[in-house]
Amino acid sequence: MENKQIIGILAHNHPGVLLRITSLISRRGFNIDSLTASPSGIEGYSRLTVRMSGDDAQVEQFINQLLKIVDVKKAEVLPEESSIAMELILIKVTSDTQNKNDIIALTSTYHASLVNLGEHSLTFRASGTPSQIDSLIAQLAPFGILEMARTGIASLANGDKILELD
Amino acid sequence: MQLNGSEIIAECLIEQGVDTVFGYPGGAVLNIYDALYKYSDRITHILSAHEQGAAHAADGYARTTGKCGVVIATSGPGATNLVTGIATAYMDSVPMVAITGNVTNDLLARDSFQEVDITGITLPVTKHNFIVKNVKDLANVIRKAFRIAMSGRKGPVLIDIPKDVTGAVCEFTPEVPQEIVNPLFSGQADFEAAAKAVNAAKRPMIYMGGGVVSADAEQQLLAFAEKIDCPVATSIMGLGGFPASHRLFIGTIGMHGGYETGKATDNCDLIITVGARFSDRVAGDRKKFGKNATIIQLDIDKAEINKNVLIDYSLVGDVKDTLARLTEAVDEVKHDEWIAQMNEWAKKGSVTETPASEEYAHPYHIIDLVRSLTKDDDIIVTDVGQHQMWVSQKYRFEQPRRWCTSGGLGTMGYGLGAAVGAAVANPDKRVVLFTGDGSFHMNLNEMATVRSYDLPIIVVVLNNKVLGMVRQWQKLFYGRRFSQTDPHRKTDFAAAAEAFGIKGMKIHNDSDAEEVLKTAFALNEPVVIDCSISPDENVLPMIPPGKTVDDMITEME
Numbered sequence: 261m262e263n264k265q266i267i268g269i270l271a272h273n274h275p276g277v278l279l280r281i282t283s284l285i286s287r288r289g290f291n292i293d294s295l296t297a298s299p300s301g302i303e304g305y306s307r308l309t310v311r312m313s314g315d316d317a318q319v320e321q322f323i324n325q326l327l328k329i330v331d332v333k334k335a336e337v338l339p340e341e342s343s344i345a346m347e348l349i350l351i352k353v354t355s356d357t358q359n360k361n362d363i364i365a366l367t368s369t370y371h372a373s374l375v376n377l378g379e380h381s382l383t384f385r386a387s388g389t390p391s392q393i394d395s396l397i398a399q400l401a402p403f404g405i406l407e408m409a410r411t412g413i414a415s416l417a418n419g420d421k422i423l424e425l426d
Numbered sequence: 427m428q429l430n431g432s433e434i435i436a437e438c439l440i441e442q443g444v445d446t447v448f449g450y451p452g453g454a455v456l457n458i459y460d461a462l463y464k465y466s467d468r469i470t471h472i473l474s475a476h477e478q479g480a481a482h483a484a485d486g487y488a489r490t491t492g493k494c495g496v497v498i499a500t501s502g503p504g505a506t507n508l509v510t511g512i513a514t515a516y517m518d519s520v521p522m523v524a525i526t527g528n529v530t531n532d533l534l535a536r537d538s539f540q541e542v543d544i545t546g547i548t549l550p551v552t553k554h555n556f557i558v559k560n561v562k563d564l565a566n567v568i569r570k571a572f573r574i575a576m577s578g579r580k581g582p583v584l585i586d587i588p589k590d591v592t593g594a595v596c597e598f599t600p601e602v603p604q605e606i607v608n609p610l611f612s613g614q615a616d617f618e619a620a621a622k623a624v625n626a627a628k629r630p631m632i633y634m635g636g637g638v639v640s641a642d643a644e645q646q647l648l649a650f651a652e653k654i655d656c657p658v659a660t661s662i663m664g665l666g667g668f669p670a671s672h673r674l675f676i677g678t679i680g681m682h683g684g685y686e687t688g689k690a691t692d693n694c695d696l697i698i699t700v701g702a703r704f705s706d707r708v709a710g711d712r713k714k715f716g717k718n719a720t721i722i723q724l725d726i727d728k729a730e731i732n733k734n735v736l737i738d739y740s741l742v743g744d745v746k747d748t749l750a751r752l753t754e755a756v757d758e759v760k761h762d763e764w765i766a767q768m769n770e771w772a773k774k775g776s777v778t779e780t781p782a783s784e785e786y787a788h789p790y791h792i793i794d795l796v797r798s799l800t801k802d803d804d805i806i807v808t809d810v811g812q813h814q815m816w817v818s819q820k821y822r823f824e825q826p827r828r829w830c831t832s833g834g835l836g837t838m839g840y841g842l843g844a845a846v847g848a849a850v851a852n853p854d855k856r857v858v859l860f861t862g863d864g865s866f867h868m869n870l871n872e873m874a875t876v877r878s879y880d881l882p883i884i885v886v887v888l889n890n891k892v893l894g895m896v897r898q899w900q901k902l903f904y905g906r907r908f909s910q911t912d913p914h915r916k917t918d919f920a921a922a923a924e925a926f927g928i929k930g931m932k933i934h935n936d937s938d939a940e941e942v943l944k945t946a947f948a949l950n951e952p953v954v955i956d957c958s959i960s961p962d963e964n965v966l967p968m969i970p971p972g973k974t975v976d977d978m979i980t981e982m983e
Binding site for chain 2: 276279280283287317320321324325327328329330
């Protein structure tokens with residue numbers, strides 16, 4: 261079944277590890293829509309989070325190929341039903357004195373905060389699940405989106421479960 | 427002890443049991459070559475004519491010994507010249523450590539003379555690669571490189587070393603390499619489930635590949651196949667991993683495999699895949715491959731499971747272990763009817779006799795003659811193209827590691843370099859290179875190496891004066907429009923050989939073939955035999971790309 265799956269990765273933060281992972285994605289044609297990398301909290305390791313589209317066999321193949329990269333020590337699916345997946349967005353919307361309050365009222369339902377005021381624009385910061393962020397963008401689109409930047413997805417398992425080195 | 431980087435390289439090579447390296451010197455590896463001078467009593471360096479030849483030689487050395495091949499080249503073009511050789515080794519899972527020099531640390535990333543980002547370039551064709559910027563890291567990186575190359579699914583590893591690192595001094599402490607033990611990923615339940623499927627099968631077949639040879643698992647495969655009385659088909663890479671003379675051996679499988687292996691694939695109820703990867707040259711139509719069969723796959727590389735063909739049971743681990751465990755778990759059975767069916771198909775598919783010709787020599791006759799003059803433990807190397815397929819079909823391989831061919835990458839120009847490596851590694855064995863005029867033209871410069879080291883390689887150039895394999899496809903699929911495959915070259919390979927100081931001979935037709943070959947084999951020196959074959963000879967049978975045995979072509983004009 262074709263679906264979107266999030267994969268959590270722990271990798272040695274050696275130079276080139278991100279290149280090795282992106283090169284794998286590119287040459288084997290995996291279809292990803294988000295990739296983030298950050299320190300993992302484990303000394304010497306980075307945590308990467310990839311969201312990919314594909315059937316179960318493709319996801320399995322992606323994980324098995326990832327684990328062949330010498331610097332990759334762990335790669336696991338973080339299932340939607342048992343994980344938290346969130347991203348952050350900064351979004352700049354065209355605004356004039358007349359619609360300013362409408363926009364603020366709208367964004368407040370998404371718990372977005374106004375972080376910057378321009379002469380003709382408002383910049384908001386919001387975080388949430390990718391679908392919440394998509395929805396916020398759709399709602400703001402009629403006002404005119406000047407620019408936006410999304411961080412990509414970060415994800416952790418629910419409860420006490422963690423991604424740990426073997 | 428205090429050593430410089432180059433001495434550390436030499437010490438680490440010795441530590442890993444390396445006594446032979448292949449390579450070519452240059453500016454960025456001057457220090458390394460200075461150390462090789464010093465260590466020349468313990469490390470033999472074989473100088474090639476071109477770095478590509480050195481890489482293929484390290485490959486031929488590795489395939490015929492099971493040891494890790496080592497190749498050294500300088501920065502820039504020296505390093506890029508290795509790439510085809512490294513990629514060839516990568517596709518065929520051949521263990522290799524490639525050491526390249528680079529410009530000094532302070533010149534890196536400045537487009538300096540002979541600088542190239544070889545770790546970037548080789549990233550997709552190595553198991554792993556390193557750039558060592560500090561001499562303190564060097565010894566452990568080399569140890570790690572050998573470990574990676576030789577463990578799990580084997581393959582090439584590249585170490586790029588800036589020139590200043592090869593000259594810098596640091597403390598070196600020798601270490602004894604740890605034994606490599608490949609973990610078993612499958613549990614008892616997996617073996618029981620697979621054994622149940624084996625026991626239930628009425629018409630099983632084994633499809634084996636290069637993994638059997640790489641794991642030195644030929645005895646385990648033989649024991650398994652005999653216990654369950656199961657026909658064995660092989661990929662090109664697996665040749666020699668199961669004796670061709672064995673009653674259960676049914677030949678190669680795939681595009682130019684036999685009729686019987688194709689029929690067996692379609693009619694069996696169980697395929698046991700051992701160390702093979704369902705490449706497109708085997709599973710032309712991967713959705714229909716083994717469509718009536720349950721599939722069990724034994725492989726050391728988990729990523730091979732469900733990569734090309736979806737399988738039912740997987741046993742992941744060293745096939746030497748997994749085969750032994752599976753053999754224990756299965757019942758001993760006989761499949762007389764199924765084997766009889768195999769023999770029926772074999773009769774139907776057997777190649778019609780090729781009459782002797784006065785105009786040309788027939789490639790099958792030449793291969794048969796060579797087979798009659800070689801022992802089972804002599805080594806056969808090929809290049810890539812029609813001659814390669816003819817040899818794979820016709821030469822009866824009895825032993826593993828006696829066969830070097832570029833199976834995955836299909837590298838024309840592989841053969842002579844690989845033959846050099848095989849001959850260096852096996853001084854007491856005969857090495858025969860079958861090549862074509864197209865392939866031989868690519869890297870015949872290595873004749874210089876053959877002569878320099880007096881390697882008694884017999885080169886048989888099956889010369890049809892055309893690029894036969896591509897031409898065959900043009901006949902079949904491009905309306906006989908022979909675009910650039912009739913190069914009208916006038917090369918006299920025997921004369922070219924003489925120019926390199928190698929004995930040149932000619933076979934004109936089937937009548938003089940035997941005498942020429944016997945003369946060549948009686949000499950203990952390098953020989954190049956230019957053997958005239960028809961430009962219209964085809965490789966048959968053939969399953970067109972993307973098709974199955976039902977679409978097999980058995981005749982062509």
